[in-house]
Amino acid sequence: MRQADSEKQDGRTRNAQVNRERVYAAAIKVFASRGYDAATMDEIAAEAGVVRRTAFNHFPAKSDIATEWAVRVGESVFALVRDVDRITSAADRVRAYFHELALRAERNWDETRQMTTGLLRGHGVPAHRSQLSAELRDWLRASQRERPDSGPAPSADPALAVDVLYDVFQGAVVRRLSQEAPPHGALTAEVDAAIALVLAGFASGAGHP
Numbered sequence: 001m002r003q004a005d006s007e008k009q010d011g012r013t014r015n016a017q018v019n020r021e022r023v024y025a026a027a028i029k030v031f032a033s034r035g036y037d038a039a040t041m042d043e044i045a046a047e048a049g050v051v052r053r054t055a056f057n058h059f060p061a062k063s064d065i066a067t068e069w070a071v072r073v074g075e076s077v078f079a080l081v082r083d084v085d086r087i088t089s090a091a092d093r094v095r096a097y098f099h100e101l102a103l104r105a106e107r108n109w110d111e112t113r114q115m116t117t118g119l120l121r122g123h124g125v126p127a128h129r130s131q132l133s134a135e136l137r138d139w140l141r142a143s144q145r146e147r148p149d150s151g152p153a154p155s156a157d158p159a160l161a162v163d164v165l166y167d168v169f170q171g172a173v174v175r176r177l178s179q180e181a182p183p184h185g186a187l188t189a190e191v192d193a194a195i196a197l198v199l200a201g202f203a204s205g206a207g208h209p
Contacts (some may be wrong), residue, residue, distance in 0.1 A: 063122020090142035102191040109182040
């Protein structure tokens, strides 16, 4: 490919990424103000300053925007807790991950309500879970290795534990979707307590095959 063609292709790629970000940011704003069910892709395109076809090229369905939101939130929280020096155990890192997810949900409650609604409308169980669960499984396996040897206790399944952890978090959010007012700490407190219960069961070997 000639240099001029390569530069033109790079320019198109950059423009496409800029437009994708504009559509995504506009969707978050429109969903939060209008509600996921009431919002339309036409409104999102208008807010983003792009034509309708451009919005659909990047996100063929409204639920695709909700999925992207869930992936971005999960990845940003992973990045926040992955390398924090003060978190010294793998189990504490798992606790910190779900704690930060809950805090973020409460801080951005309108956004959380509408995007979670979008996930449920489009996918039911979030399709993004498998992309984030592998590292959580690794943390849980590491927490098994960190426990002092207390004899031949049964070994719990980290993959099952990850599914339960996500279900616990999502259940706490879904139960509050009808509430317009932010939970003001109630969501985070419930998530913290429930995650601690699951991790205690995992540490004891509960749920082993």
